[in-house]
Amino acid sequence: MTMEPLRPILFHPHIPSIEYIEQTLLPDIYEVRTARTIPDLAEAIKRLGIRGAPALGCAGGCGVALSALITKADSLPEFLDQVGSDADLLRKTRPTAVNLFYGIDHVLTAIMSSQTIEEAKSRAVDAAEEVIDADRRTCHAIGKTGLEVIPDGARILTHCNAGALACAEWGTALGVIRSAHEAGKNISVYACETRPLLQGARLTTWELLRDGIDVTLITDSMAAVLMRKGAIDVVIVGADRIVSDAVFNKIGTYMHAVCAQTHTIPFYVAAPLSTFDEESCEDMVIIEERDPQEVRKVRGCVTGPDNVPVWNPAFDATPVHLISGIITEYGIFTLPRDIETIKQLKKGKDMQRH
Structure with a gap:
């Protein structure tokens, strides 16, 4: 329950x-x-x-x-x-x-x-x-929208944590998963650990176990093998920024999208309209780079020499041609086809606020 x-x-x-x-x-x-x-x-x-x-x-x-x-x-x-x-x-x-x-x-x-x-x-x-x-x-609303892409018996791969902990409640990617579970669909989830800070291992699995949803933890590098074995039916992730030609999400998302396309697996992004920055493109976005110690250590345990150089971007960009659809509170959109619809919806929301 x-x-x-x-x-x-x-x-x-x-x-x-x-x-x-x-x-x-x-x-x-x-x-x-x-x-x-x-x-x-x-x-x-x-x-x-x-x-x-x-x-x-x-x-x-x-x-x-x-x-x-x-x-x-x-x-x-x-x-x-x-x-x-x-x-x-x-x-x-x-x-x-x-x-x-x-x-x-x-x-x-x-x-x-x-x-x-x-x-x-x-x-x-x-x-x-x-x-x-x-x-x-x-x-x-995103959860309800996403029900149509989750078949009964679906085995779902997700990356990082796009759950209640990442929102005010319910979640985006995990909101779709929660809504499918609440609707009585027999689903199971593979949660990638999400190095270097393990948001999938620490947060996503904790949320899903709390709600009684079937979840299995894997390392990030295991996802492609599961796809090749036919053990993944759909991938759903969240987003930190969606621009006209790419989706920015936790580092590692792009890798899963490439693998999903290779194995003909639908790859969906779940995000609210407020995550769209439709006037920008990938080259205009600054990707946050974080402390090298996040990679040299895992929760206090040393995993690499103190003097080894580290590249530690928090996010990567997934080109829109790799994305099957973006699940929003207003429906499922694809880019660049639906960019004008998204602009009009955002303009309408702005007018309502004023």
């Missing part, structure tokens, strides 16, 4: 604070931590205590609202300057995931026309809660 959904980020404007599940400690320790300042929140994002594209959007929106509530300012211009400065600090934590910028901008836009500081604070809280509530609804 499916347990109550995980809610990894909670905003408490009355305190004010942001509670979050510290994801670097899972699965060994389940710990809820609290960010009461913007530097606290920024540090949690940098170290991946808070991670996952939609969750970063929620954290960014709540962070701007937290700044609005704790900022000491005597005038509205001074107030807006300080909140804007805090927003810039949050933007710099993760340069690739576009949802972070969406969440920040959504709340900033809400407060810019305020006439008083109190009005700005009220608007900021409302806008931050809108980001969280919208993500919850969106992930459930």
